[in-house]
Amino acid sequence: MEKLSVDQLKAKAKLVRRHIVEMTGAAASGHPGGSLSATDMLVALYFNLMDHNPQDPQWPDRDRLILSKGHASPALYAAMAEVGYFDPKTLKDFRSLGSPLQGHPDRRKLPGVEASTGSLGQGLSIGIGMALARRLDQKNYYTYVITSDGEMNEGQTWEAAAMAAHHKVDHLIAFLDYNKYQLDDSTKNICDMEPVVEKWKAFRWHTFEIDGHDIKQILNAVEKAKKVKGEPVMIISHTVKGKGVSFMEGNNAFHGVAPTADEVQKALKELV
């Protein structure tokens, strides 16, 4: 895969955000807020960082990506379509009957989706399994997991955290999409997980803390993360829910509610 430059990645991120707004608008459902917050990480991964081949999604040596926060599927699908896994025209079928673009990612229906997610807390464990398979097979691929702040509420997250460190699992690089909101309200008001960085450090993960919308910081963190041996990596990425659309930014009303037709048009005018 040709690796895009920072400027090209920024342009792709804008395009992906346009898709997210249009897809959720057309489906009149979905989770635009958390999709927009995860966009820059997904774009950096698919268009620069990952070694993968959209023409051969089962290539055994590929890097793997698990979207553990499966409700951000619009961002995943838009990035996958743009990078060549399928025709971007399919995006309009998001959430419709018979579509491979299920409400939450379904590995049986869409080649290239590495794990079926949508029940929070499971992605890190699956990533550990992939990273352990890599170690057994003496391959060099990396497994990436995108998890979220809300997901840290789940007990399984911490089972996985403890076990991965104990077994010195490396080649496992996770992003925490820390957009500070969950469905009902802010993470502060529902189940505050602070101090977040210290928690991951205490669980013996190698941590980085970045601005999750700064493409350069994302690329740098992953380059450093790839060099970490004997430890799993958590990149705590501070993000803004609804990033890129002024009236969605930090507005939790758009967690699981799609923009109206008017709002779609308004948003698209901003995303140029």
Place this chain on the structure above:
Amino acid sequence: MERKMGKATRDAYGETLVEIGKINPNVIVLDADLSKSTKSVLFSEKFPERFINVGIQEANLVGVAVGLASCGKIPFISSFASFLVSKGFDQFRMGVAFSELNVKVIGSHGGITVGEDGASQMSIEDIALMTSLPGFVVMVPSDEVSARALVLETAKYVGPVYIRTGRPKAPLVHKAGTEFKIGKGVRIREGKDLTIIANGLEVFEALEAAERLADEGISASVIDMHTVKPLDTELVLEEAKRTGHILVAEEHQIWGGLGSAVATFLAKKHPCKMGFVAIQDTFAESGKGDELLEKYGLTYPHIIKAAKKLLGR
């Protein structure tokens, strides 16, 4: 008839796993800090590099197996049925069943014959839960012969499998060399008045009951229905047509076990008289395994009683 005591089905599992490990380098075994009880410890001693002990965490155990399976490995994961099935259930639902991945799940210490450890350690609902997941094969071997054969079959089968093994030594009900196929029940005894369909330790109890019923002039078929799902409907139908009286015996909660599976099928295809020997919607308690089987209505005298009631004698 005098029956020889065999090994526990969990021992047969552990020993067979070592044999499979020798043949198939893709088999990875995982446990959640109960390997000495589930007997996956035998594999860990032979193939330490292919054994992962995750610690006491069942949800992550299943998730890690899902990741391994998606990379072409064949994970066999074991823990107590009571903990593995309930604490790993959403992970079985999403990661294994819904994802259609090749994960083998072995829940040991199934049923109430766990004994002294008491109700918290006993799984009386595992079959109901695991059969509810689309695509899962669900089995309850009756003795070491069938356990060994079915674990070997499981390694060859591609897809999600759940096997319940037991803690106590199990009386031998099958001759060495008997053939077992996933989804094919085994008729151990042929009769004409009624058919007892059983699995696990209840196969032995059913055979004991059948012998005593014969002394009273009642002729009973005994089927080892080791696979609950997919159910051997052909055999069930054949027996229902032939004897017209079906009695199901299982070491499981009456809701959602083998009895429910057989009844659902027969209600549709060939309604006939049925009886059920199972745990009657209650939790058990501490005690010796055989005392518990007796107290909770699962020993052969209970089967005899149910058989006579079914036949109106």
